[in-house]
Amino acid sequence: MMSGLLIFLILLLIWISAIYIFRNKESDSFSLWGPIVMWKTEKGKKLIERISKKEKFWKGYADFGIALSLFAMFATFALIIYNAYLSFLIPPENAPSPQMMIGLPGINPVIPLGYGILALAVAIIIHEFSHGILAMVGKIKVNALGLIFLIVPIGAFVEPDEEELEKVSRRKRSRVFAAGPTSNMFLAFVCAILFSSVMMGMISPKVNGVMISGEVEGSPFDIAGINPWSAITSFDGVEIKSIDDFNNIVKNIEPGKKFNATIFYEGRFFNASIVSGLVISNVVKDYPAYSAGLEVGDVLLRINGTEITPKTFSQVMNGTGAGDTINVEFLRYENGKMENHSVFVTLADKYDYYQEYNPDANKEEYRGKGFLGISTLPMGITALPMDYYRNRLMHPLSDRHSFFFYIALPFAGFSPFPEAFTSLFSTPFSPSVFWPLTNTLYWLFWLNFAIGTFNVLPAIPLDGGYIFRDGVSFLTSKIKRKWKDEKVKKVSSAVTTIFSFAVLFVIISIILIPRLRAIL
Structure with a gap:
């Protein structure tokens, strides 16, 4: 085709x-x-x-x-x-x-x-x-x-x-x-x-559970063949009705153990066996975890003998100091199965990391604290309420972030909506008509x-450039009443030309400056 x-x-x-x-x-x-x-x-x-x-x-x-x-x-x-x-x-x-x-x-x-x-x-x-x-x-x-x-x-x-x-x-x-x-x-x-208000207001989730909006490559869910825009409806035999249900299950879950999950994807249910644990979602280059060989997708098991869960990870790390050497045990998917690994890692200073990468969020209490150099996700997935995106799209003006998310839907891969995403929702009439109409409206x-x-x-030949020129002309004629019309016109045209080049320069700089920074 x-x-x-x-x-x-x-x-x-x-x-x-x-x-x-x-x-x-x-x-x-x-x-x-x-x-x-x-x-x-x-x-x-x-x-x-x-x-x-x-x-x-x-x-x-x-x-x-x-x-x-x-x-x-x-x-x-x-x-x-x-x-x-x-x-x-x-x-x-x-x-x-x-x-x-x-x-x-x-x-x-x-x-x-x-x-x-x-x-x-x-x-x-x-x-x-x-x-x-x-x-x-x-x-x-x-x-x-x-x-x-x-x-x-x-x-x-x-x-x-x-x-x-x-x-x-x-x-x-x-x-x-x-x-x-x-x-x-x-x-x-x-x-x-x-x-x-109309289209998003008419859809409703087909199932109770949580929606997987993203997953870490090489994580247990990824290995099990579970795709984004799947819904988890039960885990370890416990029915999941809300995001709170899911968070309560995973926050203290035993790492490295296999659990059964019921998944809903593209209109059908199936069961999958999932290895539990806190999954590494990012490794900061040239920091301790990177140097020790930890990778994205690894499942943390223990640090210095303490089992790692979403709840205990921060507690364990807060008890370490810069320069400490810790033992990290983890699982990695290799040769078609999960393999056990163990490495020793000498920690960096958390304060120094934030000072380099995110100084606005730095705190004095970070000074001297141990820093591994990883980000983590429970189970290696981003789990959201089933109606999370529907609610955000229904109320784009609720806050600044919702508005910019609304504007940026195409850049997030949401327009047109992925078929796997749309299959999670019931529509008031045929989906083959409803979703194309919804995409067209967007x-x-x-x-x-x-x-x-x-x-x-404010740049000619755009409409705003001409409106701006006439606005400058009007203000100039009021401020400089003795000026002749020809002089007012010249001044307003000159000011508009300056702004036109400024707009062009700013737009070009958005493209060029990051690339020049990479070269220099």
Whole structure:
């Protein structure tokens, strides 16, 4: 069966071939930009004219849009500056690639092709038609409108008469420019409500238990063939109804012992034999555990003869000091089975580690404490309540972290939702309809939000650049009342140019700075 990408590439090849054959048949209505066909038409003007007749409504809408655009402008500009600051701190390998900064399906790897093209087309059409409506409300001539094709329609455009646009008042002009991003943000808001309050509100977990959202490679669950987005419904014969039930079982569980777990995955139950224990999830390079040969996936058994559980691990380590040598016993999966191992490890200073890697979290009480240099997870899995993600997606504004999680769903592999994840929930109607509709609503939200907030940045040729220029012009004319209009225009254009280059510089720096740090 051919993948969606292969089908797209075949269609693209056919499309480019057709364009090459008919390349000499351009007209006033059709023109080519490489593989893109632009179709100009007078059709649709009457529809825009009819819509624009409710002038009072549209003027109020656009005035609100100017205020919204200015707020979003400063918020988005502050956010990209903050991201530029973070580029000095994040590891180079975690830096965003240029493709990740481009919100186009087929280029950005996190945007699915089908949902992305549909949502992008809707976003551009809404954006451009809003410009056209406010142009007509402001009595500005619309020269043409039309569609842009790349195999399928991927957008639309409206061309207000540029000379007339320059002659109207700042307020009328700003209304035209603010209309596009405002409509994108409004549609994003509507789709977010439908996605969160309606779609997420209608699903419910199929089983009681805990959800496995992630697991350590080489851990007992991984070795047993249990995948993320499985649900644990019982452990050691005890039914698990909540995350508290699971935590109470594992916090004192005997390490290295085999237990039976009942797993629910993709609609079916099965039993699995799991080796229990506290699993190493990360080993800090060049610290004691790393030097002693401990690895991710190892199951801790004993330290200096004391059995290690999630409860006792911190107690044991808090009783050690920097420079102490401890004996660590652990299990490692080798040759098709769990093998016992034992190593001696000389501990580092916990204070020194935090001072190097996380100084803000460092404490004086850490000075002189023993530090092994590992992170751990009980059973080697991240276990969450069954309704954890549903609740977070239903309430994205409950806190800052929930909002950014909501925005970053595609980067977390959640949109479109994995089939194994969706199989954990009951839906009010056919899942084959429910989940594509849910994914469509999310991508309509995401791309409209992205296009709306990006377009209000104070940089020409973005809409926000023109709104910003008119705002600077207005303030300058009020402060310097004796200046002539030509001087005011020059100053506002110069300030806008500076900000335009600043925005470009900041965006480029987010990509380049981590990579330059890696080289230097």
